[in-house]
């Protein structure tokens with residue numbers, strides 16, 4: 209087959225005007241041309257219209273398809289064409305591309321170019337297709353898991369109506385599994401799935417569903433590479449398959465913090481263009497035994513109690529968190545214990561930075577390290593602790609806490625658009641440890657409210673925040689290491705304490721850990737961060753243009 213040129217320039221017809229259309233391997237641009245420069249004959253030009261121009265990155269073109277002269281595309285989509293146009297320009301092709309809308313939303317837009325010669329039309333189609341084929345980061349075959357019961361139970365419908373047509377348009381083939389029970393996706397990935405067949409795994413659901421995919425993929429990768437997940441000293445092997453999240457859950461905080469919005473079409477488009485966003489993963493251990501992975505929030509006290517209460521109210525849907533949040537706020541329990549942590553002293557950022565982790569983040573590109581390039585490749589995913597540091601650098605905070613939160617990323621979500629730790633990074637190998645000491649209800653409310661405003665939620669005397677690589681929590685009443693059933697022990701201990709002090713308003717001895725929306729069975733845990741262990745089909749939150757109305761300014765050609 210004849211090699212297509214990388215550069216194409218033609219005068220083509222679009223919406224009653226003649227446009228200079230240019231493809232240079234990086235950009236597709238089309239600019240309305242003035243009357244005196246036209247070489248196209250028989251154009252139906254609007255003489256008073258001011259020339260407009262557009263530009264689309266080839267990497268954001270989804271597909272190109274031929275348009276039949278009778279007005280339908282070859283793939284069956286129907287388009288209305290004025291008769292005069294079809295007579296003068298009987299050949300046409302449609303380019304589908306990403307267009308940016310408000311609040312980080314992406315939409316699929318179509319532009320149809322008409323020409324008088326069939327050969328020219330074919331040349332354009334083939335050249336664009338060739339340039340799309342050269343984009344090797346794009347997935348061709350995906351494994352999709354749908355949770356039909358997540359969020360408002362719309363997962364199946366969202367996928368079929370909004371996502372599947374886009375995947376089909378971009379010629380992505382899929383194997384779709386609608387899960388039949390909790391952990392179906394995790395176990396299928398862990399043991400059965402033929403991962404070699406796929407370029408990525410997509411989940412349709414919320415943070416819980418994403419967590420299943422992470423557990424399935426990370427565990428499978430470690431098993432295939434003979435790595436023991438139980439030891440915190442082990443360097444975990446990064447997963448090669450990227451993960452896509454089509455949001456259909458209650459919080460969707462992973463999606464919100466990696467894309468900027470929980471919108472199924474936007475997420476599907478990030479999958480199609482083959483974006484890649486590395487992410488840190490925390491491994492949580494108890495007595496040198498692996499418990500779970502966490503990518504967003506590990507929360508003891510307030511967020512643990514909210515989750516424990518809300519699990520009994522799943523029937524309420526996403527509103528359960530507000531109900532349980534309000535109830536937990538009123539109960540105002542505090543918990544006693546010791547938090548030891550290894551500060552990330554060698555990092556580029558701090559939790560109090562004004563800058564945010566955004567697409568192309570400088571800090572994440574350097575794995576959060578001050579001295580990039582010095583770290584050998586194999587140490588990238590390890591909790592990165594030398595023996596000396598291990599002995600020397602640990603800090604300890606003891607006391608009574610309303611909340612102990614570790615945010616490995618901002619945890620931005622619709623409830624708190626800036627998140628629990630606004631300056632946290634997706635892929636710097638650290639987690640932000642937020643300690644909220646016992647304080648009055650009023651002060652705690654002030655702290656919570658600051659998650660929804662511009663004010664700094666850390667700028668309060670009872671709150672401290674540390675960027676750490678590892679941490680450990682030991683509850684005060686943890687008598688021995690074999691504390692096994694937290695809930696039973698907790699209840700017994702609570703009733704014991706309250707029998708001793710009948711008139712007091714003491715808190716139970718234990719809360720629970722909320723690990724990305726799952727309750728952990730132990731209060732005493734040790735946590736390590738594995739830098740960039742997984743990759744998502746995302747690019748981080750893109751900076752908003754200064755004036756949103758200029759999100760798609762006409763480009764200067």
Ligand SMILES: CCCCCCCCCCCCC/C=C/[C@@H](O)[C@H](CO)NC(=O)CCCCCCCCCCCCCCC
Pocket residue numbers: 414415416459460461504505511514515529530533534537619621623624627628653656657659660722723724725726
């Ligand atoms: C007064 C308003 C204050 C609003 C403060 C909002 C802060 C919200 C911060 C949300 C952080 C979410 C972190 C994400 C965790 C996910 O891995 C996990 C799985 O999806 N989600 C949850 O655990 C779900 C956790 C959901 C927590 C919701 C907490 C709602 C608190 C409401 C407090 C009301 C007090 C009202 C007093 C009058």
Ligand SMILES: Nc1ncnc2c1ncn2[C@@H]1O[C@H](COP(=O)(O)OP(=O)(O)OP(=O)(O)O)[C@@H](O)[C@H]1O
Pocket residue numbers: 354355356357358359360386387388389390391392412413414415416417418420456457458459460461725
């Ligand atoms: N077929 C199924 N039946 C019951 N539970 C399922 C099924 N498939 C997945 N699950 C479980 O449902 C739980 C919740 O799902 P998901 O995360 O999709 O929604 P959510 O809890 O509403 O949202 P979020 O996690 O964002 O709060 C997950 O932990 C997952 O393990």
Ligand SMILES: [Ca+2]
Pocket residue numbers: 488616617632633634635636637638639
């Ligand atoms: Ca991080």
